[in-house]
Amino acid sequence: MEISESIFWMGNRLATNCVEISKDPADLSKPGFWVVVNTFEGDWFCARFTDVQDAPLPISPWAGIDGKWHSSQSQTSYEANVHQIKELIAKGEIYQVNLCRVLSNDCDQSLLGLANLLQKSNPAPYASYLSLPGLEIASASPELFLQRSGDQIKSTPIKGTALEDNFGEKDKAENVMIVDLMRNDFGAICQPGSIDVPRLLASESHPGLFHLVSDITGVLKSNQSWQEILTALLPAGSISGAPKSSAIKVISQIEKSERGPYCGVIGWIENNQALLSVGIRIFWSKQDGQINFGTGAGITWQSDPNSEWEETELKAKRLISIADGVKV
Template identity: 50%
Template sequence: MYDGFAHLGHVSATGLRDVTSDLAALDSEGWWAVVVDYEGKVTCARFDRVRRAPLPTPAAPWRGPRPDQWRSSLDRAGYERGVQAIRAYIEQGEVYQANLCRVLSAPVPPDADPLALAARLAEAHPASYAAVIQVPGLSVVSASPELYLSRDGDVIESGPIKGTAETVDGLLEKDYAENVMIVDLVRNDLGRVAAVGSVEVPSLCAAEEYPGLVHLVSTVRARLAPGAGWPELFAATFPPGSVTGAPKSSALRIINELEPVPRGPYCGAVGWVDADRGRAALAVGIRTFWISPSADGRDELRFGTGAGITWGSDPGREWFETELKAARLIALASTGGI
């Protein structure tokens, strides 16, 4: 429908100038929409016309798949086996925590309009880092609540989410311990590119309510060291700690072993960078849909969901957490849903 379009942070961008996979471009000039796949594929799209505006009205309502058309890369039995495998790795001392995810997919018509889906989510499931980005070869719609990296001059900030329940009373000790563990990881990641002594944690384990669930959210802040730019920031912090695990290197290896399909934009980064003003907001690509072709060439809508696994994890409860995170958004993206 568009040569290029993006709407992020109450800003609409049109007039696609160029697209690059070079993160260093984000330190140059212009306003960029950014998607970085969990596997590291980079899409930076620079737009010439950027203005503060509401989300445009789509030409037609969203037409999504039927609820019974969704398929999961891991069924319940497979997911619970994965949880047990991670617990075994924890027992062996190889990892303290690892995020186990699955990808849901369903067919959509070739003319499926991401803007129409974004409009539906904006109305029924507003999110702090809502985004729709459509450039040649890439269509992403996100309702992410989680900050991966923001930037204001040399001040950088991350807002890791760990710990999920239906209500505050449903949060367990495991949820708080998991959040603190990931905060330590994010502090260490930012410390690799931060000015010495500048890393701080202004907020730890704050309970925040979202549609249908509650999360624990922390804030980690630092000042970027002189000479460090976007390539260095990503090299130090990507993929985000909240969707990998600790130690990150071990968690990444275990995730690669247990998850049967790539995560794509899910668990990557989705957001914007204003290189002229030195400002940015990149979300963790959770609560995120993307459209891509299947093996037979048909367009499919994909959505990821997952949970952080620790020694105290119950396989059935972790499966339920992935269902809880996905249920409302899958219903909104489906014909005949909410």
């Protein structure tokens, strides 16, 4: 496809007429409406669009997917990896790791039709659709990575997933751990004394499940560039672990395959305004005849390997069914 055919939609904002695609986050400080994807591995897609309007997602059909989804980790290997992470926790090397796997299937359809179906069957607060040369994403993300209005910023990490509105001590401890991590990340870019947690351990209802969430807010220091802000915050704490640098190393060693835009960041930046989601509950394609979907769980010392596997199944079941064309 041509750059000019690119399209982005999020929060009823429709962007067309892409005139520039950059791999350099420094370009985000240039004026204009920038669509941003940062993969979990740190690759950048920065696309500048000139036509932005309030409009619904364009309509497109979806035929459903036939065939079997293949997982990057079997249940046996995933549960063995949970045991391995718990051994590292016991040694004091890490405290928490988000362990993920990727489901893949054959697909030669545009994901725009799937994005329409997700809007209907699994509405999400940070849903989006993006089509660029070599990358297409249909997102039903429930998680806010960063909202910016002037110098005010907010992040709302999710830690805790359940079928019912009832969370155990493991979920609560994990959520508080990630809040502390995000407060520390905010400390590098925010004015002293400005960081607050106005909402802690709140339950949110989403289609088919409940999430435990918290809000972290702050006021940016003067003259912070977008590159400085994003370098301090990426990758998101909720999908990496703590300490973040150690968790990223463990993820690379254990998962072995790349996550790509899954667990990355998807959204838009326009001067000192921004809305960026965490790339969870997303389908993506490199326009190579494959569709991908990621799912994961946070591993702590309290984790039960089978329960963590079941959490990844819970997070995937509804959305995979939608992609398959099964009514939910």
